[in-house]
Amino acid sequence: MALTERGARNPGLPVLATTAEDALVEAIVVPNALWRPEDPAAYGGGALEDDPRLELRRYDESGEGRRDDARWGGLDIVPTKADYVLDLIRMNSLWPLLSGLACCAIEMMSAATSRHDIDRWGMFPFRASPRQADVLIVAGTLTTKMADPLVRLWAEMPEPKWCVAMGDCTCSGGRYKRSYSTVQGIDRVLPVDVYVPGCPPRPEGLIYGMMKLQQLVKERRGHWPERAIGPTVPDQV
Numbered sequence: 001m002a003l004t005e006r007g008a009r010n011p012g013l014p015v016l017a018t019t020a021e022d023a024l025v026e027a028i029v030v031p032n033a034l035w036r037p038e039d040p041a042a043y044g045g046g047a048l049e050d051d052p053r054l055e056l057r058r059y060d061e062s063g064e065g066r067r068d069d070a071r072w073g074g075l076d077i078v079p080t081k082a083d084y085v086l087d088l089i090r091m092n093s094l095w096p097l098l099s100g101l102a103c104c105a106i107e108m109m110s111a112a113t114s115r116h117d118i119d120r121w122g123m124f125p126f127r128a129s130p131r132q133a134d135v136l137i138v139a140g141t142l143t144t145k146m147a148d149p150l151v152r153l154w155a156e157m158p159e160p161k162w163c164v165a166m167g168d169c170t171c172s173g174g175r176y177k178r179s180y181s182t183v184q185g186i187d188r189v190l191p192v193d194v195y196v197p198g199c200p201p202r203p204e205g206l207i208y209g210m211m212k213l214q215q216l217v218k219e220r221r222g223h224w225p226e227r228a229i230g231p232t233v234p235d236q237v
Contacts, residue, residue: 026081034231034233037196045094056229061180081154089129090134090217091122091214094122094123094124094134094135094162094213094214095124095126095134096123096137096164097126097127097135098126098133099136099138099139100138101138101139101142101146101170102141102167102168102169103140103200104139104140104166104167105139107202107205108139118203118205118210119208121207121210121211123207130153130154131158133157134161135155135162136157136161136163136164136190137166138164138165138186140166140168140169140199141167141173141176141182142169142170142189143183144182147183147189151189154190162193162216162217163186164193164194164197164206164210164213165187165195166209167196167197167198167200168199169199170185170186172184172185179217187231187233188231189231190230190231191227191228191230191231192232193213194209194210194212194213195209196208
């Protein structure tokens with residue numbers, strides 16, 4: 001008797017496996033660790049502590065990443081209340097970076113068209129240079145080959161800056177989660193402020209995520225230097 005027929009005739013009985021192919025297999029658990037290449041000789045080899053993907057973590061530990069080297073030089077000498085005003089300005093003038101990795105980038109570009117008009121929410125047109133942007137929207141699957149260029153883009157963006165993960169593949173690997181060539185979530189190489197799930201998320205979903213980022217910037221008034229700079233995923237579960 002087929003499994004579907006048995007389940008349909010006896011809905012109260014459990015559906016048992018009748019062949020080896022029908023038996024349940026042990027679930028594959030991906031460890032919650034920083035991303036690193038499977039082949040130690042990949043990307044020029046070298047010791048793990050010299051891996052360029054960990055450069056952001058060393059940048060954070062050195063204290064160099066806590067400097068406000070963006071538009072507001074001298075923020076440390078103005079009154080504390082100025083932090084609130086500056087963060088209100090930042091909240092309403094987000095400048096995303098023109099960067100797309102895969103199919104989610106089509107929805108990201110659609111959000112900037114006249115139909116959705118992301119500009120009306122205080123998110124200005126996408127910039128073509130990381131020096132002129134303060135929001136990195138990672139839209140699409142992050143492959144191992146693109147991990148280093150993405151980290152380089154993030155490092156070249158001036159502080160303060162924020163990161164938005166757009167799409168299931170970006171948030172956790174998505175349907176390519178078991179692939180050898182896919183990073184299992186960009187938070188293994190970058191700090192993520194807002195996650196926008198979906199495959200792909202609609203432009204309205206990205207706009208909502210950017211509005212949540214604006215709320216996050218407002219709630220962090222004067223405390224943006226306390227955020228993470230490097231990967232936010234712990235080394236172990």
